[in-house]
Each structure stands twice: as structure tokens, then as C-alpha cells.
Amino acid sequence: MKLYYSPGACSLSPHILLHEAEMPFEAHLASTKTHKLADGSDYYQINPKGYVPTLEFDDGQRLTEGPAIVQWIADQVPHKRLAPPAGTLERYRLMEWLNYITAELHKGFGVLFNPAMPEEAKALMRLKLADRFRFVDQALASRPYLLGQDFGAADAYLYVVTRWAAPMQVDLAGFEHMARFMERVAARPAVQRALQAEGLSPAQAKA
Missing domain, CATH: 1.20.1050.10 (Glutathione S-transferase Yfyf (Class Pi); Chain A, domain 2)
Structure with missing residues (x-):
């Protein structure tokens, strides 16, 4: 799993949650100014919106928008109590x-x-x-x-x-x-x- 982030941007929120959840992931820097990744590739190919965060799953699917991402993370580790149960x-x-x-x-x-x-x-x-x-x-x-x-x-x-x-x-x-x-x-x-x-x-x- 990969998290695309920019330092101090709103992507810091899911970054924190991933550490709270103790889930394995790779953090990949994505510039919000140049829209380039560290290897020079086009971040728009990862997220057409051009901004962070993006969470990429091992099967290649991607989830964007911080509020959606943090809820997904929380739901993977219900014992951590990072989000109340769905439907409540x-x-x-x-x-x-x-x-x-x-x-x-x-x-x-x-x-x-x-x-x-x-x-x-x-x-x-x-x-x-x-x-x-x-x-x-x-x-x-x-x-x-x-x-x-x-x-x-x-x-x-x-x-x-x-x-x-x-x-x-x-x-x-x-x-x-x-x-x-x-x-x-x-x-x-x-x-x-x-x-x-x-x-x-x-x-x-x-x-």
C-alpha cells in the first residue's frame, strides 16, 4: 500500500492514521506545486485531481479525498477505536x-x-x-x-x-x-x- 503525500499538507492526516493503525505502507512524496513524483514522473497519472492524499492499494486501485481515506484506514483496525462502527x-x-x-x-x-x-x-x-x-x-x-x-x-x-x-x-x-x-x-x-x-x-x- 502506498500513501502519496506532500509535507504538512492535509495528507498528513491519513499519514498519522496509518501510523496509529500500525499498518504497513510506503510513503511517496508528491509535489503539489510541480505535480511530479520523486522520480520525475507525472503525479496526474496517479491522481487526475493533482492533489494529495492518494492511497494506492496493492491491487492498484486508488482512493482519494482525506475524509474517505481516514475512514477506510480506521475500519481496517476496529480494535484501535479510530472510528465508531459503521451504521451507528x-x-x-x-x-x-x-x-x-x-x-x-x-x-x-x-x-x-x-x-x-x-x-x-x-x-x-x-x-x-x-x-x-x-x-x-x-x-x-x-x-x-x-x-x-x-x-x-x-x-x-x-x-x-x-x-x-x-x-x-x-x-x-x-x-x-x-x-x-x-x-x-x-x-x-x-x-x-x-x-x-x-x-x-x-x-x-x-x-
């Missing part, structure tokens, strides 16, 4: 959070990463993102992770996109529950292994 209300809670992170947080950062976007638009997006993070901070006031006591797929995704806040000048000052969440997740051995594999430190972030 709690599983839909997971999908609820994955959709929120995708649409309200990840997508917003896309505006900030775009060099062609006017600064006025970026300033408005920073305010919107801070407001969206406020909702997450309030949710974490009563529990260590998004779904309760267990670290899971949504937490890995939230950790990754939150790493982008400081370099993109999104002010999360005062969000104490978010800050403790980030420290808690960063301390996990699987997270540290994924960061090390991508050449990142806990403080670094990259689109």
Missing part, C-alpha cells in the same frame, strides 16, 4: 465533524494559501476561520477529543488544519481547549512518527 449514530457524528473540518476550516485556508487572493478577502477569511474555530474550542471544553475519550480520524484532520493557523495569521489566542488539544495530539507517538517522516517539527506547518 456515533459514526455519523464522525462524518459530521469530518464535513465541518473540510468545508468550514480546510476550505477557508485554501483562500489564505492562494497568492492571487486580495488581502481584503484574506482578512475577512481569517475572521471567519477564527469564528469557526471558536465552535470547535467550545466542543472540546467537555471532552479531550472530538468524539469523546478516544483519539480518532477527525482529531488527526483537525490537528493538521489547525497547524496552518499560525503561519496564515489566523488568531486562535484564548482558545484554551484548542491549545490543550493540539498539545495532547502532538504528544502521540504516531503523530511524532508521521511528522518525522515528513521532515516536520510539531511547530511547523505547510499547505
Whole structure:
């Protein structure tokens, strides 16, 4: 199995989950700027969308989109409790959070990463993102992770996109529950292994 990733990008989320799941895989660097692999081949031949992550199975089939990939990984190791069982209300809670992170947080950062976007638009997006993070901070006031006591797929995704806040000048000052969440997740051995594999430190972030 192969994971195509770019350092610090949203592909860090399934990278973390693969380490949490203790599943064997190969990590392959795919540049989101040149769309080339390390050997110079065209990444578009792997994923026509041109972005990461892509998970390639041993039979050659491929799965794209981070929220789908992390759920597949979690379902392979149900004893790890990375996702609630399919069909339960709690599983839909997971999908609820994955959709929120995708649409309200990840997508917003896309505006900030775009060099062609006017600064006025970026300033408005920073305010919107801070407001969206406020909702997450309030949710974490009563529990260590998004779904309760267990670290899971949504937490890995939230950790990754939150790493982008400081370099993109999104002010999360005062969000104490978010800050403790980030420290808690960063301390996990699987997270540290994924960061090390991508050449990142806990403080670094990259689109």
C-alpha cells in the first residue's frame, strides 16, 4: 500500500492514521506545486485531481479525498477505536465533524494559501476561520477529543488544519481547549512518527 503525500499538507492526516493503525505502507512524496513524483514522473497519472492524499492499494486501485481515506484506514483496525462502527449514530457524528473540518476550516485556508487572493478577502477569511474555530474550542471544553475519550480520524484532520493557523495569521489566542488539544495530539507517538517522516517539527506547518 502506498500513501502519496506532500509535507504538512492535509495528507498528513491519513499519514498519522496509518501510523496509529500500525499498518504497513510506503510513503511517496508528491509535489503539489510541480505535480511530479520523486522520480520525475507525472503525479496526474496517479491522481487526475493533482492533489494529495492518494492511497494506492496493492491491487492498484486508488482512493482519494482525506475524509474517505481516514475512514477506510480506521475500519481496517476496529480494535484501535479510530472510528465508531459503521451504521451507528456515533459514526455519523464522525462524518459530521469530518464535513465541518473540510468545508468550514480546510476550505477557508485554501483562500489564505492562494497568492492571487486580495488581502481584503484574506482578512475577512481569517475572521471567519477564527469564528469557526471558536465552535470547535467550545466542543472540546467537555471532552479531550472530538468524539469523546478516544483519539480518532477527525482529531488527526483537525490537528493538521489547525497547524496552518499560525503561519496564515489566523488568531486562535484564548482558545484554551484548542491549545490543550493540539498539545495532547502532538504528544502521540504516531503523530511524532508521521511528522518525522515528513521532515516536520510539531511547530511547523505547510499547505
